[in-house]
Amino acid sequence: DTAVSQTPKYLVTQMGNDKSIKCEQNLGHDTMYWYKQDSKKFLKIMFSYNNKELIINETVPNRFSPKSPDKAHLNLHINSLELGDSAVYFCASSLQGGNYEQYFGPGTRLTVT
């Protein structure tokens, strides 16, 4: 069983469209995250949720809206996609915040044309 799964794995879309990425973890973790990784492999945290509550929102444009329907799921909706949104988006989870390691999903490669 995959611990942290994301769908879709690849997403190709045009500028101005709206798209969603879904994430699920079956580890029983309380905390989930969204990261953006650019072409140089730099990893930037976008959001963190703990028990469905938003904890971190790192100066992300409000075109990005996360949603956590329950502890096991954290989805990311992106409105009015721009070329600069092209990146790999990773979902991750940890038992709690603090000193616990994170478990990452396989990533979603978003390409905006």
Add this chain to the structure above:
Amino acid sequence: GDSVTQMEGPVTLSEEAFLTINCTYTATGYPSLFWYVQYPGEGLQLLLKATKADDKGSNKGFEATYRKETTSFHLEKGSVQVSDSAVYFCALTSSGTYKYIFGTGTRLKVLA
């Protein structure tokens, strides 16, 4: 604020060579330190961790020691293999926070 600095890559080594990837950090308090590895086309995986000063994390032949006096957590391996080719990330997090600070990643390429 907290930060992690890693040596820039790429690092290119021959098989069986000794590997060191430097990582230093700045943090208030006593963070936990991690090394993650990312293989091509995959997500990050935990490689090893250390939660307090002088702890040594180890896994798959890789080691790193939490050095509070030099604020460092350098990754080492005595004999690298082609299969170790990947991007390595140093990271920290502190108790009571929900934020992980990652370094910029170091790409390792091992040649047969």
